[in-house]
Amino acid sequence: MNDIYQGVVLAGGESRRFGSPKAFAEIDGIPFYQCSINAIQPFCSSIVIVTKPNLQEKFKRDRHNVAVINDVKEFRGQGPLAGLYSAMEYRASPWYMVTPIDVPFVEASIFGQLIKFIDKNIDGIVPIVSGKKQPLIAIYNYSIKDEIRHMLENGERSVQQLLGKFNIRYIPMNIEQSFININRKTDFFQYIQPEVSIFGEELK
Numbered sequence: 001m002n003d004i005y006q007g008v009v010l011a012g013g014e015s016r017r018f019g020s021p022k023a024f025a026e027i028d029g030i031p032f033y034q035c036s037i038n039a040i041q042p043f044c045s046s047i048v049i050v051t052k053p054n055l056q057e058k059f060k061r062d063r064h065n066v067a068v069i070n071d072v073k074e075f076r077g078q079g080p081l082a083g084l085y086s087a088m089e090y091r092a093s094p095w096y097m098v099t100p101i102d103v104p105f106v107e108a109s110i111f112g113q114l115i116k117f118i119d120k121n122i123d124g125i126v127p128i129v130s131g132k133k134q135p136l137i138a139i140y141n142y143s144i145k146d147e148i149r150h151m152l153e154n155g156e157r158s159v160q161q162l163l164g165k166f167n168i169r170y171i172p173m174n175i176e177q178s179f180i181n182i183n184r185k186t187d188f189f190q191y192i193q194p195e196v197s198i199f200g201e202e203l204k
């Protein structure tokens, strides 16, 4: 565990495509948000779940080092960048270890790989999986905070756009399974409960 990493669990999304708050969907009885916490817990002495007011009370507060906050008022609900910015406002730290709540197969080993590339000359470390950047499972330096604010003030929410402005180290990884993203109920039934049909009936 290291004090240079602030853990950030992005949990303030709308889950429109899923139809109910994704953070509380479960895999083997474990809520998705807990899978995210588990992946960063080995590295972070402080973790913050950044969510929205109607969900805040629903996260279990059974660990002293996990806080639950809302997005800062001025950028509330303005996407993952608003969540990251709010975590940076919550606590200043050299690095932010970020994960969303809809990647239930995410593993600590991903972050174990990423931290090997920490360097004072870079602003972020982002995995590339099957040619696709994964900017929400990544590590960012505090140096990007002012630019996030500037972007949000101008109504710009694109994480990809943010990456283009900084010195980001991209790390190819070939563990697709760990990055599976659950956006829809059909994803849930495909990856989490393949034995259940999309009509919710057990397949014998």
Ligand SMILES: Nc1nc2c(ncn2[C@@H]2O[C@H](COP(=O)(O)OP(=O)(O)OP(=O)(O)O)[C@@H](O)[C@H]2O)c(=O)[nH]1
Pocket: 010, 011, 012, 013, 014, 015, 016, 017, 018, 022, 050, 051, 071, 076, 077, 078, 079, 080, 082, 083, 084, 099, 100, 101, 102, 136, 183
């Ligand atoms: N704190 C915070 N997190 C967010 C916000 N928007 C999205 N997230 C998180 O960012 C991650 C990716 O979110 P998406 O899947 O793109 O969006 P979503 O709103 O959760 O889902 P859809 O409504 O179906 O697009 C998830 O962990 C979300 O909870 C926000 O405004 N604030």
